[in-house]
Amino acid sequence: MKKLLFVILAWTLGVLGMLIPRKPGLVVFSQARNRYSGNSRALFEWMTRNDHQAYWLYARGFTPVELPEASSRFVARAGLAGFLLCARAEFAVISHGGSDFGIFWPLAKRARVIMLWHAIGIKRAGLTDHKATPAGCRERLRETRFYSMCIASSDIDCYNTAAFQGVDVRRVSVTGLPRADVYLHNRESEITHADRFKVLYAPTFRDYDLDRPLFFPFDDLDDAALRGFFAEQPDMEIHLRPHPNDTDSNIQAEQLAAGFPDNIKLLTEKIVGDVDSVLHQYEAIVTDYSSIYMEPLLADVPPIFVNFDLREYLSTRGMAYDYDLVTPGPKVGSTTEMLKALSDARRGAPGWAEHREQVRKMFFTHRDANACSRVFDAMKAL
Numbered sequence: 393m394k395k396l397l398f399v400i401l402a403w404t405l406g407v408l409g410m411l412i413p414r415k416p417g418l419v420v421f422s423q424a425r426n427r428y429s430g431n432s433r434a435l436f437e438w439m440t441r442n443d444h445q446a447y448w449l450y451a452r453g454f455t456p457v458e459l460p461e462a463s464s465r466f467v468a469r470a471g472l473a474g475f476l477l478c479a480r481a482e483f484a485v486i487s488h489g490g491s492d493f494g495i496f497w498p499l500a501k502r503a504r505v506i507m508l509w510h511a512i513g514i515k516r517a518g519l520t521d522h523k524a525t526p527a528g529c530r531e532r533l534r535e536t537r538f539y540s541m542c543i544a545s546s547d548i549d550c551y552n553t554a555a556f557q558g559v560d561v562r563r564v565s566v567t568g569l570p571r572a573d574v575y576l577h578n579r580e581s582e583i584t585h586a587d588r589f590k591v592l593y594a595p596t597f598r599d600y601d602l603d604r605p606l607f608f609p610f611d612d613l614d615d616a617a618l619r620g621f622f623a624e625q626p627d628m629e630i631h632l633r634p635h636p637n638d639t640d641s642n643i644q645a646e647q648l649a650a651g652f653p654d655n656i657k658l659l660t661e662k663i664v665g666d667v668d669s670v671l672h673q674y675e676a677i678v679t680d681y682s683s684i685y686m687e688p689l690l691a692d693v694p695p696i697f698v699n700f701d702l703r704e705y706l707s708t709r710g711m712a713y714d715y716d717l718v719t720p721g722p723k724v725g726s727t728t729e730m731l732k733a734l735s736d737a738r739r740g741a742p743g744w745a746e747h748r749e750q751v752r753k754m755f756f757t758h759r760d761a762n763a764c765s766r767v768f769d770a771m772k773a774l
Contacts, residue, residue: 476630568763694741
């Protein structure tokens with residue numbers, strides 16, 4: 393009954409919105425689960441700095457961000473002002489799907505919908521996900537037919553984007569991702585703590601059960617070995633970022649941070665909601681199947697990969713590209729290999745430099761901080 397009422401109300405709002413004329417140049421942003429992150433955040437803040445007509449519609453429970461350029465640009469979605477903005481907007485910007493606008497999606501999809509996605513897609517997603525069902529694919533295609541434009545980071549990546557979104561490749565603009573602008577600006581302008589070597593350890597979420605936790609999932613994990621390593625490298629700081637829905641990894645991360653307080657720190661979503669705001673601080677990235685290492689490649693930051701369950705991951709979620717081809721770093725399967733890889737990363741992992749450059753060529757047609765400007769120009773050209 394609750395779902396039916398939601399559909400009826402959403403449909404009613406959509407019909408009412410048809411009576412309201414669109415305002416040229418007006419752009420509205422929103423994200424599901426009250427996120428404020430990634431490409432949408434980067435583009436929104438760029439637009440506010442450049443005095444474009446951009447507004448962020450938020451749901452109940454969201455605390456508007458204090459931005460000097462955008463003090464009045466955050467508007468509650470559940471209200472008359474939110475309704476009118478959504479009904480009048482020429483552009484509606486999303487990063488995950490129509491659910492970003494909640495009950496206002498029937499209004500938003502009447503605008504020119506701009507799909508930014510939230511990262512470079514090296515994993516299978518949407519229509520290409522191994523778990524995609526015929527019914528799910530039909531539902532997705534019913535949504536993506538309203539997408540006026542998607543963006544991609546490279547000429548190669550645009551074809552994967554078109555495939556998993558289910559849009560004509562001609563609707564994918566190779567602008568680069570706005571989050572890369574944020575990374576490059578922050579990397580250039582902010583002073584990093586040269587007295588600490590910071591490592592981000594961010595495994596991706598699994599859709600299946602594991603027989604071990606995600607951090608240091610090695611049979612030879614030994615507290616004594618870690619203590620010895622940190623004694624030799626006391627300035628190394630590993631920040632653990634577990635997925636908020638992964639209870640076991642959150643518990644393990646807390647235990648590791650408590651056991652090694654000088655060298656292992658928590659970086660949960662509650663501590664830092666948008667990892668892009670701090671990504672530039674790290675000199676090495678440890679992950680598995682996530683593309684979180686991609687933007688740091690622009691600064692030649694070396695990645696390390698922990699892929700102990702690669703076969704199972706490929707058979708359930710799957711990768712959009714050959715795994716070894718797009719992962720320019722060591723694949724570690726033991727504590728000894730991990731510690732060796734971390735030591736090598738401190739030296740810039742020179743043995744992987746050529747492979748890192750190959751991946752940059754694959755995924756970054758542009759290596760500057762002008763993606764937001766290109767996205768905006770592409771929107772105006774629609």
